[in-house]
Amino acid sequence: MSIKLRLIVMNFLQFGVWGAYLTSMGNYLGTIGLGSDIGLFYAMQGIVSIFMPAIMGIIADRWIPSQRLLGICHAAAAAFIAAAGYYGMTAGDSVNFVILFSLYSISVAFYMPTIALSNSVAYSVLVSNNYDTIKAFPPIRTFGTIGFIFAMLFVDFTGFQNNYMQFFVSAALGVLLFLYSFTLPECPVNKGGDKQTLADALGLKAFSLFKDKKMAIFFIFSMLLGVSLQITNGYANPFITSFKSIPGYMDTWGANHANALISLSQVSETLCILLIPFFLKKFGIKKVMLLAMFAWFLRFGFFGIGNPGAGVWMFVSSMIVYGIAFDFFNVSGSLFVDKETDKRIRSSAQGVFMMMTNGFGATIGMLAAGQVVNHFVFSQTDPLAQLEGWRISWYIFAAYALVVTILFAIIFKYKHKPEVSSKQES
Template sequence: MSLKFRLTVMNFLQFFVWGAWLISLGGYMGQNFGPIEGSSIGLSIGRTYGSMGWASLFMPALLGIIADKYFSAQKVLGFAHIGAGIAIYFATKATNSSEMYWIIFATSCFYMPTIALNNSVSYALLNKFNYDVQKTFTPIRVWGTVGFILAMWMTDLTDWKSNTMQFVFASVAMIVTGLLCFTLPDVPAENKNTNQSLSSKFGLDSFVLFKQKKLAIFFVFAMLLGAALQITNMFGDTFIRDFGSNPEYQGTFGVEHSVFIISLSQISETLFILTIPFFLKRFGIKQVMIFSMIAWVLRFALFGIGNPGSGVIFLILSMIVYGMAFDFFNISGSLFVEKETDSKMRSSAQGLFMLMTNGVGAILGGEFAGRTVSYFTIDNKVQWPNVWFSFAGYALVIAILFALVFKYKHNPNEVINVSH
């Protein structure tokens, strides 16, 4: 088998194993568990998803050091996937939200570092065998999103989303992925960065970038918007499934196949990636990021007025705008960091961008979203329109503040180079 094919399979499985449970976890917890003592089930779900943010704060750097200095990177990637597969299996034994929190945290400690490691291994092998990395990796990486979508469909159409089979499915897939990683060509440890301090290895030196006003403002907004990135992953499935308690919506396609409906978001994501070069060229990085924030407003507001019956069109429109909401900020934000930082600090700066969005932002988002759902839960019934309109208002405030505070001049003659 060619290297490109093997890397395509690896990238497909990298996100396939995540799609098997990430979207359906919240709905499963809502249907099967009560709240952790002293909190609502909404807050329990939010904090469980927030555990991924805690894992993202330190585990990617830790496994990155191990891959750099001690073991071949593809082996570290393989062991991490197997560790995640073993951890997620214990979700089949969880009897309450507290147990599930620690199981998802343990799973995330192994899984979250594999996202960066997967990219590192792919880049290293493409370079090793003299491929044009930028040209070759993009079509390979797209298969990761395809894998995520296909896993969602399988979980939905088999109705594993409603029981522990989703975790068995994910566990087996993760272990198979880990074993396949060992068959890849060697990416040996190079004992790199031996003269760096421990703070440098964990990317803490990148916080010096906060001394630059423009970057400091950007990273603060990255954190604030990062708090919104996982909200619909946390509660989208739960929200749609809740309509099943209303006779008017029982048996509708949306209620029966909620995860399938949500998968339209990931399809939209793959399509909007293709439009980014045009939008960046025409409008510039700041405007594209504002478009993203307005898209988040629409994402939440359309959830607020949608339903699986006569209002299903609003749910579908929400899924469509998700592609703009997610891609436009992540990719244009990454390009901004690339342009505004010194070449010696770019890797650290990109790591800080990810830490602020997927680490600190995800933690705050889990807590904020959980408390919002809890606040609007009356007699164990969530007032979902109030929840979604609150999130829409939050995104709108961020968009307005960003437009007023963040200063960035667009050069329409600049060459835009987008890789994903």
């Protein structure tokens, strides 16, 4: 099996694990009476991302090869998400928040670092085989999104999007990746033989990137944009499904198959990832990030305007721009960090990027979004009043994304040289 094909399988499974529940968990929580806690569940992904990716990145750089650590983390994540599914199955409608939340939290504490670790494995393997990561990685990463779509559609058309079975699907894919990861090429660790400072020994040198003004500003805005990352994952499904309570929409395909409709977002991702090499080399990271930020504004705005009936085209438009919003930020940002940092701290640097985006950013975003949605939506009992609350919430999120876009355009200074894609290329 070729190197690229092996990495394709890794990415397919990596994001299939997440896709099994990421966009549908909010719907399940709503059906068992935990709708007002959706924000907390998704915020936990951010909370653990504040420290776990950085810690695992340090371990991968210093002691355990990235591909092995990737497998170990997936084994632990699969065990606890399976336990969450088993508890949901046995508890039925009497699910205790603390128990389910605890099992889920431990699972995501081990899963979230694997996003950065899988990127690090791919970059390391590609570089060691003389591939240009900017050209070679995006097509490989596309299959991660395909895996995500596959898992989403599977839980939708099996009816699992409304119950605990989505957790078992995630666990099964996680076990497969745990086994597969030990067949991947060996990634180097940098134990070092020279005299080192404590910071060097612990792999904390990646945090010195904040001394570089350009990188510090980039990381800060990554955090601010990371606020938007999980909002639609947590609330798009419950929002679209809520139309089933409104006459005129209850029989529409979109209202009854929210996950399938949302999967168009991931279809858009697969196409947009392939555009990244061209856009990065021609326009540079600043313009690419600006496109991503403005796309988040459109993503939220279209949700606020649309409906699953005559206005379904607005929902479809929201799904289309998601590819730009997510990929031009997450994948391009990851590539930018990889190119701008020393290869000896590759995993640590990816961990810091993950910490700022899916950690601080996503945590702040979901806690704030939870307050907004609970205030405007779940405080209402009338379906029409809830729908109006959803629209107000989406407009608030859109306004935030627009403000971040304008500030980034003004503050982040980066002179792009098309002939030199990064300071590590010549």
